[in-house]
Amino acid sequence: MTTTSDVTTSTALAIDDLRIVVSRTGEDIVDEVSLTIAPGEVLGLVGESGSGKTTVGLAVLGHARKGVTVASGRVEIGDVPMLELGPTQLRLARGQLVSYVPQDPGTALNPAMRIGTQLLEVLEAHDFGGSDGAHRRRVTEVMAEVLLPGTPQFLRRYPHQLSGGQQQRVGLAMAFACRPSVIVLDEPTTGLDVSTQAHVLQTVRQLCREHGVAALYITHDLAVVATLVDRVAVLYAGRIVEHGPAATMFDAPAHPYTRHLIAAVPAMSGERTITGLPGRAPSPGHRPAGCAFAPRCSAATEECRASFPPIDVLADRHAVRCYHPTAAIQVRDHAEAAPSGVGDVPGDAALTLRRVSASYSGHTVVRDVDLHVGRGECVALVGESGSGKTTVSRSVGGLHHEWAGEIHLGATALARAARDRPVEQRLRIQYVFQNPYSSLNPRRSIGESVGRPLIVGGTSASDARRAVADMLERVSLTADYADRYPDQLSGGERQRVAIARALVSKPEVLVCDEVTSALDVLVQAAIVELLAELQRELGLSMLFVTHNLPLVRSIADRTAVMADGRLVEVGTTEQVLSQPEHEYTKRLLADTPRINETRPVEAVEERLADDVALHAPAVAVPELDV
Amino acid sequence: MTIVEAGLQPGLASGRIDPPSGRRGVLVATLGLWRTRIGLLLVAVLVGIAVIGPLFAPYGGTEFVGPPFTADAPDTLFGTDKLGQDVWSRFLLGGRTILLLAVVSTLIGLAIGAVVGLVAAYNRGRLDNVLMRTMDVVFAFPNLLLALVAVTTLGRRSWVIVLIVAFTAVPRVARITRGAALGVVERDFIGAAEALGESRSHILGREILPNVAGPLLVEANLRLTYSIALIGALGFLGFGVGLNQPDWAQMINENRPALSTAPWGTLLPIFAIALLTVGVGLVADGLGRAIAGVDRARPT
Numbered sequence: 002m003t004t005t006s007d008v009t010t011s012t013a014l015a016i017d018d019l020r021i022v023v024s025r026t027g028e029d030i031v032d033e034v035s036l037t038i039a040p041g042e043v044l045g046l047v048g049e050s051g052s053g054k055t056t057v058g059l060a061v062l063g064h065a066r067k068g069v070t071v072a073s074g075r076v077e078i079g080d081v082p083m084l085e086l087g088p089t090q091l092r093l094a095r096g097q098l099v100s101y102v103p104q105d106p107g108t109a110l111n112p113a114m115r116i117g118t119q120l121l122e123v124l125e126a127h128d129f130g131g132s133d134g135a136h137r138r139r140v141t142e143v144m145a146e147v148l149l150p151g152t153p154q155f156l157r158r159y160p161h162q163l164s165g166g167q168q169q170r171v172g173l174a175m176a177f178a179c180r181p182s183v184i185v186l187d188e189p190t191t192g193l194d195v196s197t198q199a200h201v202l203q204t205v206r207q208l209c210r211e212h213g214v215a216a217l218y219i220t221h222d223l224a225v226v227a228t229l230v231d232r233v234a235v236l237y238a239g240r241i242v243e244h245g246p247a248a249t250m251f252d253a254p255a256h257p258y259t260r261h262l263i264a265a266v267p268a269m270s271g272e273r274t275i276t277g278l279p280g281r282a283p284s285p286g287h288r289p290a291g292c293a294f295a296p297r298c299s300a301a302t303e304e305c306r307a308s309f310p311p312i313d314v315l316a317d318r319h320a321v322r323c324y325h326p327t328a329a330i331q332v333r334d335h336a337e338a339a340p341s342g343v344g345d346v347p348g349d350a351a352l353t354l355r356r357v358s359a360s361y362s363g364h365t366v367v368r369d370v371d372l373h374v375g376r377g378e379c380v381a382l383v384g385e386s387g388s389g390k391t392t393v394s395r396s397v398g399g400l401h402h403e404w405a406g407e408i409h410l411g412a413t414a415l416a417r418a419a420r421d422r423p424v425e426q427r428l429r430i431q432y433v434f435q436n437p438y439s440s441l442n443p444r445r446s447i448g449e450s451v452g453r454p455l456i457v458g459g460t461s462a463s464d465a466r467r468a469v470a471d472m473l474e475r476v477s478l479t480a481d482y483a484d485r486y487p488d489q490l491s492g493g494e495r496q497r498v499a500i501a502r503a504l505v506s507k508p509e510v511l512v513c514d515e516v517t518s519a520l521d522v523l524v525q526a527a528i529v530e531l532l533a534e535l536q537r538e539l540g541l542s543m544l545f546v547t548h549n550l551p552l553v554r555s556i557a558d559r560t561a562v563m564a565d566g567r568l569v570e571v572g573t574t575e576q577v578l579s580q581p582e583h584e585y586t587k588r589l590l591a592d593t594p595r596i597n598e599t600r601p602v603e604a605v606e607e608r609l610a611d612d613v614a615l616h617a618p619a620v621a622v623p624e625l626d627v
Numbered sequence: 628m629t630i631v632e633a634g635l636q637p638g639l640a641s642g643r644i645d646p647p648s649g650r651r652g653v654l655v656a657t658l659g660l661w662r663t664r665i666g667l668l669l670v671a672v673l674v675g676i677a678v679i680g681p682l683f684a685p686y687g688g689t690e691f692v693g694p695p696f697t698a699d700a701p702d703t704l705f706g707t708d709k710l711g712q713d714v715w716s717r718f719l720l721g722g723r724t725i726l727l728l729a730v731v732s733t734l735i736g737l738a739i740g741a742v743v744g745l746v747a748a749y750n751r752g753r754l755d756n757v758l759m760r761t762m763d764v765v766f767a768f769p770n771l772l773l774a775l776v777a778v779t780t781l782g783r784r785s786w787v788i789v790l791i792v793a794f795t796a797v798p799r800v801a802r803i804t805r806g807a808a809l810g811v812v813e814r815d816f817i818g819a820a821e822a823l824g825e826s827r828s829h830i831l832g833r834e835i836l837p838n839v840a841g842p843l844l845v846e847a848n849l850r851l852t853y854s855i856a857l858i859g860a861l862g863f864l865g866f867g868v869g870l871n872q873p874d875w876a877q878m879i880n881e882n883r884p885a886l887s888t889a890p891w892g893t894l895l896p897i898f899a900i901a902l903l904t905v906g907v908g909l910v911a912d913g914l915g916r917a918i919a920g921v922d923r924a925r926p927t
Contacts (some may be wrong), residue, residue: 052881125716399822419821419823420821424824427822430822432819434818434819435815435817442818442834442837443838444840453823457823577631
């Protein structure tokens, strides 16, 4: 655990007034970035995609991507100026002085080399310890540090013979091998499921503390940061808008953007529903003269639009760049609009599944699922990857054909394949896909894609065009999006388009398959908010498939939990989240990172006491995820 | 209702939803690229020579005008060929047939191959296997041998040559199309179309085809040059449309022996075919870029 004394006395990494620009145009990607990290300290650098957080991370390694130049500023590790090193010195510094853990361990490890060889390679490159024997000893040692077996058999494995969590541990081992003083972690747990993620995070924290390594942890996920870091810096449009100790940042966030970020994280306990933030962070070259956040800020004044606020030190080591740090901002609260709870009567069900089993080429993956969705009700279907939840939703949508049992839409039984269902039935059930980058045809304009269900349903082209324009407004886009193509839209906008396409034919049942998992937290919050709103206004019945348990509180009336192809628990969302009965649900809840309950700071002890049952497993000693 | 105009299609303000920006936008974008303009120019010049060139030929295609293989024969622009015929006249006369046959056979081969490839990729399973293994069998025959057999049994007619050249193009086009389409059929918008109950032909033609158009166009260009070569080779072997009829491909082969003394008989048709290939390639490339939206404004 970091103590204040060693923070003030030593600095492992110092970034001073860093400015990085697009070489061709001189537009800033990041500017005025100053950070210090003490040995053993973990600093979370939080920002949306495009905020420049990876650019800062790479600058710490003395690297700038192609087409990008470090214009000014200093990066110092100990007393080594990283930005002034020549190619040879840089190569020596990387690995020994500073190392990098990339986002996807699956692609970062060489698939053709045994993991032991890859680890040795790092040590040999820097001749760590000075002898072959020392290299080998260090391999075994570092494997133990990342809680992997250092046995010859294990070291002889290839990356594909390891689980995702183990691969990331090998990535960590390579980064820690030469005992660097600074380590940059670029969203290293993004691809991992919650349980594995929790264990990897534990390892990172332990290693940094024990070996006095300063860590820069880059992420868009505040919940992850909450469980791991000592301090947080929030990056918005290339500038640090607020930084401070983690406890302060979560208890008393000052910058409106930070407050929005926190409001966007689904909370496991409490009645709070998540809220999003409309708009998009300005990209390089389109940043306004004043505060970059002003266009999206409800507290913005003329002053904000005129000039960028100076650094305002609020408390010990807590600083913010905002003219109105305490002004009330509108973080809309939908507590009153929480789930309505109608439609508990099975007779009134919009969608009924009876003894549904599904298989892939004879291999059964879903067994005897009984579930109903009442009219106007939202039912969440929750489970880990491989639990069969998506297969259930695809069967409902008529995309998966290999199923048995009955699925009723209102009173009528549905055919297995969508193509065998009458047009009218197809339009009454609509499906929103997980990945908005793949669910829209890149060769069709938004207007064509959104209008297609109407054309199929026999609506005239001009009526369809009008309906598309209305629907685009409905999902908080504008009518002129109809003429754009998917590659001109951001991920969140694409998902809005996908939702518009699903709703344009006025369906009764909407099936949402992990619709937010490809999106940043703020965008996720905005999409969930939109769906909840549309569900209320249009009286939609919704089957909301997700692996994100905290998210369901914001949207679902009831929650069904799936494991190994079976429903293990069904109940009201409140019941399932606060009094889970099944072991599997309890484990899922325990492994989910969250802001308010698992912060590794003593200050929240009293809050922890209320929540101890949920909290305890999350800080348990990590096990091997084999 | 007003339509806010997208950058690519300034004039479109009709109330039609389909296509709001589709084909017209692509065409405008294609023509906006320099590579397309140069390509179109090359193609226009070569096609112009082939189509209206014969009107300007100073001599007949088989007319004797001087001693064979004489680069500076009097009253000729580019000398004479191996039979003492005027090279320039034969060049102007020799493009029409080969170009027509090559284009028609390529289009037929492309159409059939694309359908086979799309159907195989979309249906997978047994149909995919049957179709693609059949293609492999066709693929295994040497093209020229196949063409020779067909021409000797069915006669030296244009349609036989067109069909047999088309036939040899089918398996290659089918493979390319299937390969490109496999990556597309897995994507969710195909699922979305299925959930909507779109017909198979709509999914193949409107959802998948535009997404494989890029590779398909490049392949079309390649097949066109192969077709020209194959038809030329048939001509060289004496199985072309007419013996000693002026023909670019035949000219190259006939006049090769005198490349050093009377080069134009070989060089003119070589330049013609080469520039045509480059021109078609540039147009195909420009079209491919426009369809893929490579140069569309994007958020960073």
